[in-house]
Amino acid sequence: MAMMTPIHRTEVKFYVPVVAAFGALAGLFVGTAQGSGLIGIVVGAILGAAIAWVLTQPRDGIEKPARWALVAVFAVAGYLFGAIPGAVIGAIFGWFFGWLTFWLFEGRYRGPLAPYLTPNQVLWYYTFRVICWAILIFLITPILVVMPLSFNAEDFFTFTPEMLRFDPAGYSLKHYRDFFTNDDWQQALRNSVLIAPMATLLAVSFGTLAAIGLSQPHVPGRQAIMAILISPMIVPLIISAAGMYFFYSRIGLQGTYLGVVLAHAALGIPFVIITVTATLVGFDNSLTRAAANMGADPVTTFFRVQMPLILPGVISGGLFAFITSFDEVVVVLFVGSAGQKTLPWQMFTGLREQISPTILAVATILVGISICLLTVVELLRRRSERLRGMSPS
Amino acid sequence: MTDATQEQTGPMVAADGTPLKKSLARSLRNQKMRALALIAPLLIFVLLTFLAPIFDMLFRSVENQMVSDTLPETVAALDSWDASGTEEPGEDVFRALYFDLFLAAEAKEHTKLGTRLNYEQVGISSLFRTSGRSLDDVGEVWQDWLEDDVDEIWGEGSFWYDMMSGEPADEAVLDDARDRMATLTGDSMRGDIGFAPGEAISALLPRTAREYAAFAVFTAIEDEDVVAEEDPWEAVYAAFAYDLSQPGTADAIGSYTGTGADQLQAVVAQLDTMPPVDFKAAFAAIDQDWMSVENWAAIKVYSSRYTSGYFLNAVDMQLGPDGPEARPENQQIYMMLFRRTLVMSLVITFSCIALGYPVAWLLANLPARRANLLMILVLLPFWTSLLVRTSAWKVMLQQQGVINDVLVWLGIVADDARLVMINNQFGTIVAMTHILLPFMILPLYSVMQTIPPSYLRAAKSLGANNWTAFWRVYFPQSVPGIGAGSILVFILAIGYYITPELVGGTTGTFISNRIAYHISSSLNWGLAAALGTILLLVVLLLYWVYDRIVGIDNVKLGG
Numbered sequence: 001m002a003m004m005t006p007i008h009r010t011e012v013k014f015y016v017p018v019v020a021a022f023g024a025l026a027g028l029f030v031g032t033a034q035g036s037g038l039i040g041i042v043v044g045a046i047l048g049a050a051i052a053w054v055l056t057q058p059r060d061g062i063e064k065p066a067r068w069a070l071v072a073v074f075a076v077a078g079y080l081f082g083a084i085p086g087a088v089i090g091a092i093f094g095w096f097f098g099w100l101t102f103w104l105f106e107g108r109y110r111g112p113l114a115p116y117l118t119p120n121q122v123l124w125y126y127t128f129r130v131i132c133w134a135i136l137i138f139l140i141t142p143i144l145v146v147m148p149l150s151f152n153a154e155d156f157f158t159f160t161p162e163m164l165r166f167d168p169a170g171y172s173l174k175h176y177r178d179f180f181t182n183d184d185w186q187q188a189l190r191n192s193v194l195i196a197p198m199a200t201l202l203a204v205s206f207g208t209l210a211a212i213g214l215s216q217p218h219v220p221g222r223q224a225i226m227a228i229l230i231s232p233m234i235v236p237l238i239i240s241a242a243g244m245y246f247f248y249s250r251i252g253l254q255g256t257y258l259g260v261v262l263a264h265a266a267l268g269i270p271f272v273i274i275t276v277t278a279t280l281v282g283f284d285n286s287l288t289r290a291a292a293n294m295g296a297d298p299v300t301t302f303f304r305v306q307m308p309l310i311l312p313g314v315i316s317g318g319l320f321a322f323i324t325s326f327d328e329v330v331v332v333l334f335v336g337s338a339g340q341k342t343l344p345w346q347m348f349t350g351l352r353e354q355i356s357p358t359i360l361a362v363a364t365i366l367v368g369i370s371i372c373l374l375t376v377v378e379l380l381r382r383r384s385e386r387l388r389g390m391s392p393s
Numbered sequence: 394m395t396d397a398t399q400e401q402t403g404p405m406v407a408a409d410g411t412p413l414k415k416s417l418a419r420s421l422r423n424q425k426m427r428a429l430a431l432i433a434p435l436l437i438f439v440l441l442t443f444l445a446p447i448f449d450m451l452f453r454s455v456e457n458q459m460v461s462d463t464l465p466e467t468v469a470a471l472d473s474w475d476a477s478g479t480e481e482p483g484e485d486v487f488r489a490l491y492f493d494l495f496l497a498a499e500a501k502e503h504t505k506l507g508t509r510l511n512y513e514q515v516g517i518s519s520l521f522r523t524s525g526r527s528l529d530d531v532g533e534v535w536q537d538w539l540e541d542d543v544d545e546i547w548g549e550g551s552f553w554y555d556m557m558s559g560e561p562a563d564e565a566v567l568d569d570a571r572d573r574m575a576t577l578t579g580d581s582m583r584g585d586i587g588f589a590p591g592e593a594i595s596a597l598l599p600r601t602a603r604e605y606a607a608f609a610v611f612t613a614i615e616d617e618d619v620v621a622e623e624d625p626w627e628a629v630y631a632a633f634a635y636d637l638s639q640p641g642t643a644d645a646i647g648s649y650t651g652t653g654a655d656q657l658q659a660v661v662a663q664l665d666t667m668p669p670v671d672f673k674a675a676f677a678a679i680d681q682d683w684m685s686v687e688n689w690a691a692i693k694v695y696s697s698r699y700t701s702g703y704f705l706n707a708v709d710m711q712l713g714p715d716g717p718e719a720r721p722e723n724q725q726i727y728m729m730l731f732r733r734t735l736v737m738s739l740v741i742t743f744s745c746i747a748l749g750y751p752v753a754w755l756l757a758n759l760p761a762r763r764a765n766l767l768m769i770l771v772l773l774p775f776w777t778s779l780l781v782r783t784s785a786w787k788v789m790l791q792q793q794g795v796i797n798d799v800l801v802w803l804g805i806v807a808d809d810a811r812l813v814m815i816n817n818q819f820g821t822i823v824a825m826t827h828i829l830l831p832f833m834i835l836p837l838y839s840v841m842q843t844i845p846p847s848y849l850r851a852a853k854s855l856g857a858n859n860w861t862a863f864w865r866v867y868f869p870q871s872v873p874g875i876g877a878g879s880i881l882v883f884i885l886a887i888g889y890y891i892t893p894e895l896v897g898g899t900t901g902t903f904i905s906n907r908i909a910y911h912i913s914s915s916l917n918w919g920l921a922a923a924l925g926t927i928l929l930l931v932v933l934l935l936y937w938v939y940d941r942i943v944g945i946d947n948v949k950l951g952g
Contacts, residue, residue, distance in 0.1 A: 032804040121859065132755040135748050136770045139830060142785030143777055145795055149788060157788045158798055206435040213431025218424050225432060232443050234936050236888020238905040239925045242912055243446035246453055246922070266443040269435065327778045330890050334912065347780045351787060351895050360788070363781040370776040374769075 005115040007107040015104035016052045022100060023048020026093060052101045067098035084166050143367055150175055150360035157357060175361035185358065188346035195257065195332075195342060196325040199264035203321040206265075207272030208314050212306070214273070215280040226273075233270035237330040240267070245334040255337035263335045264328060268321030275320060279313025279384060312384040316377045323373055327366075447929070454922035457700035460692060462576045463506045464493040468696040476690040476714040487672040487683075488635065491531065492600075495628040496607055498525035500578050500615070512917050513702065513711065514691035520682045527679045532627025534668045535634040543660050553629070554621040556653035557605045559591015566590045570606035574614075586613040588620045593651050597642070604632040631672075637661075638670040690714045703923035727907070727924065734903045737822060738886035742833075744826040745882045746875060749833035753874070756834070757841035775831035783892050786824040790814040790896065816898025824896050829885055833878040840874030873942065880939040884932055904928060 024045040031040010055066050071094035078090020103109055113122060153172040154160050162170025179185050210229065214222060232240060244263050245254060253259035283306070291301040307314075329344035336345070343362060350359045407416040461468045466489035474482045497503040507521030539547035546552045567589055575582040588609040595602035608629055609620045616623075636642055643661045646654075676683040694712050695702060702712045709725040710717050719725075752771070756764045774782060789795045792811045800806040814820055844867065852862035890905040897906070904924060911921035 029803055033802055035804070037804075124859070128751065129755070132751050135752050136767065138748070138827065139774050140770050142782055142789055142827065143774060145789060146781065146785045156793075157791065158793050158795060202438075206438050210432045210435035213428045216424060216428035216431075218421060219428045219432070220425055225436060228444065229435065229439055232439070234884070234932065235447065236884075236890075236905065236928060236932055238888055238890040238908055239447070239450070239929050239932075240443065241890075242908055242921055242925045243448075243450035244443075245446075245912060246918060247446035247449040250449065262442045266439060269439060273435075323776070327780070329780060334909075344778065344780050347784065348891065348895070351780070351784055359784050363778070363784055366778045366781050367773075370778065371773065374772060374776045 005110050005113060007111045009105060010107050012053075012056075015056070015101065016049050018104055019052035019097065019101055020045045020049035023051070023097070048097065051097050052105070055098065055101050056105045063102050067095070067102070070094045070098040085164050088166075146360050146363050147367070150357065150364040152357055152360075155357055157360075175356075175358045176365075178356075178358045179361050179365075182358065184341075185343075185346060185362070188341050188343045191340055192326060192342040192344075195260055195264060195340070196322050198261045199268055199325040200318050200322045202261065202265035203268035203272050204314060204318045207269050207317065207321075208276055208310075211273050211276035211280060212302075215277055215283070229273050230270045232267050237267075237328075241331045241334040244331060248335055254335060255339070257340060260332055260336045260340045260342075263331050264325035265321075267328060267331065268324045271320035271324060272314075272317035275317035276310060276313045279310045282384075283310060312380040316380045319373050319377055323370070326369075450922045451926055453919055454703050454926045455699045455701065456919065457695060457702065458698050459506055459509045460696045461698055463497050463502055464490065464692070464696075465573070465576065466490075467493050467692070471689070471693045471696060474689070474693065476686075476693045479686060481684050481686055482689055484671070484673050486689075487676050490676070491528065491631065491672045492604060492628060494521075494524065495528045495532075495626065495631075496573070496611075497577060498528055499611060499626065500574070502577055508916070510691055510695060512706070512920065513695060514688060516682070517688055517691065520680055520688065524676070524679050524683070529627045531672075531675045531679075532629075532631040536627060536630040538666070538668055539630065539633075539660065542666060543663055544656055546656060547660075548624065550624040551621050552653065552656075553605065553625050554588065556651075556656075557590050557594055557602065558588060559594055559651055561592050562589035563592040563595040563602070564589065566595050566602050566606045567610070569603070570610045573607060574610050578615075580614075582610060582614055584614050586610055586620065588613070591651060593649070597645055597649055598633065598636040600632040600636045601629060604629045631670075634667060634670050637664060637667065703919040704927075706920050707923040707927055727904075730902075730904045730907055731927075734887050734905075737818060737901075737903070738883050740822055741825050741829060741886045742879050742883045744822065745830050745833040746879060748826065749830055749837055749878065750871075750875070753834050753837035753841050756838050757844070758846060771831050771834050774827070775835075779828065779891060782828055783824060783895050786820070786827065786892075786896055787815065790820050790823065815896050816901070818897075818901040820896040820898070821893050821901035821903075824892050825886060825889060828892060829882045832881050832885060836877040836881065837871065837874040840877070841871055844870045876942050877939070880935055880942070884935050884939070888928060888932060 024041045027040040027042070027044015027047070028037050029040070030044070031037045034040070051070065055070065071091050074094030074097075075087045075091040078086035078088070078093070080086075081090070109126065110122065113125060117125070148163070149157065149159065151171045151173065152160065152163060153170050153174065160170055164170075213219065214226065219225070240263075244259075248254040248259045248263070253262070287305055287309070288301050291305045292298075296304065326342075327344055329342075329348050332340060332342050332345055333348070336342070343366070347359050347362060350356055405413040407413050409416075411419075467486060470486040470489040471482060474486060494503055497506065503521050503525045504518070507518040510521070511518035536548070567586065571582045574580075586609050588606075590602045590606055605625060608623075608626045612618050612620050612623050637660065643664060646657045646661050649657060682688055690713075694714060700712065701717075705712055705717050706720075707727050709720050709728045711720050712718075756767055756771070759767065787794075791797070792813065792815075794815075796814065797806065797811045801808050801811065806812060814823070848866050848870075849862050852866040853859070857865065887903070888905055889903060890909060893901055893903045894906055894909070897903070905928070908921045908924050908928070911917045911924070
């Protein structure tokens, strides 16, 4: 980040107490874990003050070695306390206090901020950052917790002491093995892999055509049509599921692959419509006219001129439709029967009835798939923005 | 321009000679048709696969044809009965009930009706079930009398068949029987019966002909047997006894000459030994509950083809003989569930605002590169499967879970006093706040991006303190984002099913869980449809508000 304010070293009476306060906070946690919070606070505060004081005594050029030394000391101390996990936590503490001391001491915290800010505003700025990071951690932690637990060697949903000791015996791939050998899961995987692409194909082919129709200049009743096409996204899933269950059992589609595919295609259509119409906003219609002018029939024009240009939108709409079907559980629970059991369904029953950590292995695999899809969508979005920047609008 | 066009007078023409105005109109019409032709396949698809089911559900929430389909004659007879009185219905109603119920029991439809009525009047289900088994005994009284006391030939199916058949045939009676069975079972009942009642016998013994025709249709089409070889139902004997007990029948038999005339006259000769025809007493003997006015009132109230009963039930009321009334206190749960759903959705929406606002502010005020990096942290959960996130919260919140382990390790919570954070409202609120948070952050972020940061600086340079500058300058401009995000989160929250089902236990479930329960466990589809319709109306109302504030076209995905 750009420097906005020249930095200068701060006084002892500022940085030593601040580091001591952080030390007290850390001491509180370690202290309560060991039995007495009060002693922890006092020891932590003294330790923090001492670190801040000692590290900043020899003046110049020793920051790096001093910080490394601190990490080493804390790691060793942590190891004596609680073996390998203790060492790791100790090293983190050591790194943090070293960084904090010099960050405060050198006045670096002031650098990226405007020079006219009052100390209170600076304090608020950093408090706000900490709050935001806490919220972001809240967002991401559940996903991060699931991943290591899926390598659990025991059939528990929680960290075993072996895992915390980083003992290789505490980890295993057995839940992944179970996923790949268990018939229930394999059947569910097959169904998911069968249903999602078919639903996607239906949603994308119908949706793209309709999106092209919708972005023509004169469409009678565009608002009403748009509202109808978007409605599957708005209506709560439980209501869609209930309606489809009643209706599909009337016409004999309940409990068939076709029923599930049609239902999932209907749910995926709004995503295709939204992304493709958004892409078509930047589409230059004179291109199709030029193609027609040169003798291309509408089909050729569509596949050779229009389609390549809107392809990123179509693909990302398709990915949305795919993930909708792939993740969907409410509708398939009602419209499908045991023969159409998909991965989310199997996870749902697993979570509700017999809790098996195989679910966590599947969850990790699904997170991996999500990351891949997210990356693809993001790359496509960038590409289409780049293209749009180049094409005249 | 050439000379030719300059010289031309009158309207401008296109290249092919038609007036330009007309040609333009045609081209515009073509354009519209082309656009519609492109949209049509999808529109039809969505109408069939999505909107038709929704309308079907709306229809089911008022549909109530089971009583009038299963007991058509009884319903007609009940018309003249006063449900608010203390007198049970008369003999004609019980007679109609006997023949309706006998047929329904043969087609095994009476238990469905019992289940349906049991939603409204507890205990009626078992009444129907036990009565269905005892109906044969009622008819057997006359069957025994005919076979043992009069003539053994009355027990033979072939004799009955010969007696009831005849030329010219009375097709109306047969078609009537077909329609009756079709309404009852929902099957078409077309096909060859191999039997047609004679006009003469059906004029002589109308009730007997009606029941025998029903027996014939059922035997030929449902059982796929030959009518002539089967012994008639007990209901046919009951109908015969009833016909005999009618004044005038005995005299008419005296002048009858068709097949079985001799046997009929023999019956008439012994008529004074026939067991009395009293269906009301027979039902009273089967189950004293048939004499209960409340049961009959329930049947009468729910005999109309459309009912508001499911909707009343969905708001904790019921349809009494005198119109809608409140349910007893101990049966009121739906208003409480609606209230809980609304309150918890509001709590979730406010937690999302509280947590989403700072993050959106940070994202909107960071340089683009770093904002994009942080955005991944928001988008990753957004893209992760709902079940993955729910299972993650189950792992985190349960009593042997990660959070409790950490708290115990830190010594904040004793090992034997682990916090109960799952299977209650707390679990639902935490998990759903986490799941819906991205839906709050993304609209907030896109609104905040458009607020120039210089406004805040200007406010401060004009002397506002931090809080005033934020509250009077920044916050009002971010309100559209809060509105959009809140409505989105709220709409999603009130319809949520999976997460409350998995982490909500009994106190943290929503109205949607009740809908699912009525669809798959209690099979009260009408009530499920009525609850769903109410929920749908709430969502559509909110959606309309959303459209007014944000516009449907502005729905954005993934930032």
